[in-house]
Amino acid sequence: MKEKANIEEEKRLIAACLRGDGQAWGEFITKYNKLIYSSIYRALKWKNWTPDPDLVKDLYQGAFEAILEDDYEKIRQFGWENGCSFATWLGVIVRNRVIDFVRKESKRSSKTESLDGRAVSEEGYRLIDRLKDDSGTALETLTQKEKVELLEKAIETLDENDKVFVKLLLARDFSHQAVARLMGKSLDAVYMQKKRVLEKLKRYLKNYVGF
Incomplete structure (x- = not known):
């Protein structure tokens, strides 16, 4: 019952954000700020990258940029299927973005070493x-x-x-x-x-x- 109530609360908040409600976006940031940061730190540590504060800040801003781009397309595609919460989905999105970043940067570093x-x-x-x-x-x-x-x-x-x-x-x-x-x-x-x-x-x- 509690999980269902949480999902309903998420739906209410996300719907308000998609309507452009500034207060709702403030609530969104307050609610998911810690989740986004912790997802970034976990993903960096999992890939054996040092969580430099400036890098973490850039990735945090990049995560929000991904969420906001194309009129919130990623958020609009989320539908709470199979009882998956928005928080769980958001954590996966952030971690995948960080892992993609690390993979690209590792390839760039390799190219720099091998291609003069x-x-x-x-x-x-x-x-x-x-x-x-x-x-x-x-x-x-x-x-x-x-x-x-x-x-x-x-x-x-x-x-x-x-x-x-x-x-x-x-x-x-x-x-x-x-x-x-x-x-x-x-x-x-x-x-x-x-x-x-x-x-x-x-x-x-x-x-x-x-x-």
């Missing part, structure tokens, strides 16, 4: 070229592999927030709009952070290469 850094996105190579343009001829003598390795060393000097930002924008090749959604920033803030990070990377390269 060619897993860096086109945006990453554009960044290298931009830094090269600003540095004169100092980087011209380096191979593409050496340039990528130098860029990776420069990225390691950034704080954790900037590292996540750079990896989203460069290694994962997300659009500026996607980065803004994932990191909870305005588009203008993303461009400002990009400019600031570029300046940090240029300062590192200036000291490292000696130009």
